Amino acid sequence: MGLILIVEDNEKNLKLVRDVLQFKGYQTIEAMTGTEGVRLARERRPDLVLMDIQLPDINGVTALAQLRADAATKNMIVIAVSASVMPDDQQRIMASGFDAYITKPINVKSFIETVEQFAGKPKG
Numbered sequence: 001m002g003l004i005l006i007v008e009d010n011e012k013n014l015k016l017v018r019d020v021l022q023f024k025g026y027q028t029i030e031a032m033t034g035t036e037g038v039r040l041a042r043e044r045r046p047d048l049v050l051m052d053i054q055l056p057d058i059n060g061v062t063a064l065a066q067l068r069a070d071a072a073t074k075n076m077i078v079i080a081v082s083a084s085v086m087p088d089d090q091q092r093i094m095a096s097g098f099d100a101y102i103t104k105p106i107n108v109k110s111f112i113e114t115v116e117q118f119a120g121k122p123k124g
Contacts (some may be wrong), residue, residue, distance in 0.1 A: 006030045077118045
């Protein structure tokens with residue numbers, strides 16, 4: 001338990017999330033595009049995927065739909081991570097099938113609590 005795929009195109013956000021997760025003992029793999037995220041999810045089968053919504057190629061909702069359509073990844077836990085704080089946007093994003101929603105900028109304490117809720121605490 002403890003491999004987390006971070007799909008995030010902003011390097012500062014990616015570094016923050018990666019550093020927090022690695023400090024807590026998780027292993028991370030990263031993708032900067034939705035397409036790369038889907039490919040890595042299929043290849044590496046992470047315990048959890050943190051999916052940015054605004055990505056340079058396909059958006060996070062489309063990437064999630066591709067994962068849900070594939071028998072090998074359809075039950076993967078995927079959490080939306082988005083700077084969109086409008087309730088309508090959050091509802092639309094959650095309705096597309098994400099397991100949870102984390103707003104950016106992340107609150108480190110609640111971020112870790114959400115990750116641990118879905119991925120468990122890393123062994124160590």
